[in-house]
Amino acid sequence: MSSKVNQAGLSKGDYRGAPSTLCQGCGHNSIASQIIAAAYELDIVPENMVKFSGIGCSSKSPTYFLSRSFGFNGLHGRMPALATGALFADVTLKGLGVSGDGDTASIGMGQFKHILRRNLNLVYIVENNGVYGLTKGQFSATAEKGLRLKKQGVNPYMPVDICMEALVGGASFVARSFAGDPKQVKELLKAAIAHKGLAILDIISPCVSFNNQDESYHSYGWAKDHEAPIHDISFIPVMDEIILEDEFEPGEMRDVTMHDGSHILLKKLERDYDPTNRMEAIRILDENYRNDMLLTGLIYINKDVPTIEEVHNLPETALNRMSEAQLRPTPETLEEINAQMF
Numbered sequence: 001m002s003s004k005v006n007q008a009g010l011s012k013g014d015y016r017g018a019p020s021t022l023c024q025g026c027g028h029n030s031i032a033s034q035i036i037a038a039a040y041e042l043d044i045v046p047e048n049m050v051k052f053s054g055i056g057c058s059s060k061s062p063t064y065f066l067s068r069s070f071g072f073n074g075l076h077g078r079m080p081a082l083a084t085g086a087l088f089a090d091v092t093l094k095g096l097g098v099s100g101d102g103d104t105a106s107i108g109m110g111q112f113k114h115i116l117r118r119n120l121n122l123v124y125i126v127e128n129n130g131v132y133g134l135t136k137g138q139f140s141a142t143a144e145k146g147l148r149l150k151k152q153g154v155n156p157y158m159p160v161d162i163c164m165e166a167l168v169g170g171a172s173f174v175a176r177s178f179a180g181d182p183k184q185v186k187e188l189l190k191a192a193i194a195h196k197g198l199a200i201l202d203i204i205s206p207c208v209s210f211n212n213q214d215e216s217y218h219s220y221g222w223a224k225d226h227e228a229p230i231h232d233i234s235f236i237p238v239m240d241e242i243i244l245e246d247e248f249e250p251g252e253m254r255d256v257t258m259h260d261g262s263h264i265l266l267k268k269l270e271r272d273y274d275p276t277n278r279m280e281a282i283r284i285l286d287e288n289y290r291n292d293m294l295l296t297g298l299i300y301i302n303k304d305v306p307t308i309e310e311v312h313n314l315p316e317t318a319l320n321r322m323s324e325a326q327l328r329p330t331p332e333t334l335e336e337i338n339a340q341m342f
């Protein structure tokens with residue numbers, strides 16, 4: 001049986017991973033399927049991607065996609081440090097990090113705030129279910145105030161908003177989606193992969209075992225009823241011709257051209273939203289937080305933030321592929337450095 005291959009000469013099967021051991025219906029499984037679809041449609045060579053995660057059901061999920069990409073499963077909350085070291089050492093790779101709301105917003109918050117400052121070439125997905133799924137459903141820092149869970153009681157604390165933290169921390173790409181909206185997840189993933197720098201993708205991903213009653217903000221029922229997309233999003237790869245006028249009415253689009261020449265097309269819904277306006281992004285997130293709405297879409301993008309390689313003027317050849325002779329300073333350079341110490 002022949003299956004269709006993409007421009008990298010690969011079939012969709014080449015992007016899959018091991019069979020999932022997560023609960024049936026878990027939002028994390030839907031996200032894994034969209035990662036497979038996005039990578040296939042973008043003709044990515046899996047060996048040019050590297051996967052990172054912390055600990056949690058979400059952090060297990062890189063095993064279930066892109067089995068040909070190298071993967072690191074780190075410690076709980078420490079994925080950002082792992083990704084920073086690896087991507088600093090090899091600037092030729094695109095990073096794909098998968099974390100959970102516990103992994104990122106509880107134990108990992110300190111690391112999260114610092115990765116935002118560094119603009120690594122990394123897609124950072126938070127599979128956000130409002131609970132610690134793997135350890136049997138304790139409240140995470142993103143659980144809404146007043147949430148009642150059978151074994152936990154009532155959550156007395158205000159939630160952390162991942163997108164707001166990302167925005168105020170200086171992230172150059174911030175988006176939110178919902179695992180039950182696969183088309184939007186896929187288009188945002190493609191845009192995040194094309195972004196040169198750190199792309200934060202907060203995806204509401206219901207935990208069907210511990211947090212899926214309809215009144216919970218991280219359930220399928222609530223998210224379906226309260227999702228407020230700020231636009232319809234389409235990603236147009238660099239090789240495809242763009243004929244805007246034929247598909248959309250003039251004036252209804254926001255067209256963001258990426259560094260590689262690909263395009264993100266945002267079709268206006270009820271509001272005229274400009275994702276390049278940071279203050280408007282903060283305002284709309286705050287409004288959504290206070291009005292109990294789940295704002296989804298590309299919330300913010302800034303293509304002009306220098307990446308970590310630009311800040312440190314790293315060579316195009318990855319540090320980890322240089323020979324010892326290239327990396328070792330000459331005796332004269334060492335002497336110069338030593339002389340500066342006195």
Ligand SMILES: Cc1ncc(C[n+]2csc(CCOP(=O)(O)OP(=O)(O)O)c2C)c(N)n1
Nearest residue numbers: 056057058076100101102103131132133134
């Ligand atoms: C340092 C450390 N503290 C606590 C734990 C226990 N632990 C494992 S997973 C987890 C929470 C996972 O929650 P989240 O990141 O939201 O992932 P989910 O399972 O919900 O996808 C905790 C507290 C651990 N593994 N390591």
Ligand code: SF4
Nearest residue numbers: 023026057133207208
């Ligand atoms: S416990 Fe929850 S988060 Fe973990 S696999 Fe099951 S549904 Fe998913």
Ligand SMILES: [Mg+2]
Nearest residue numbers: 100101131133
């Ligand atoms: Mg969780």
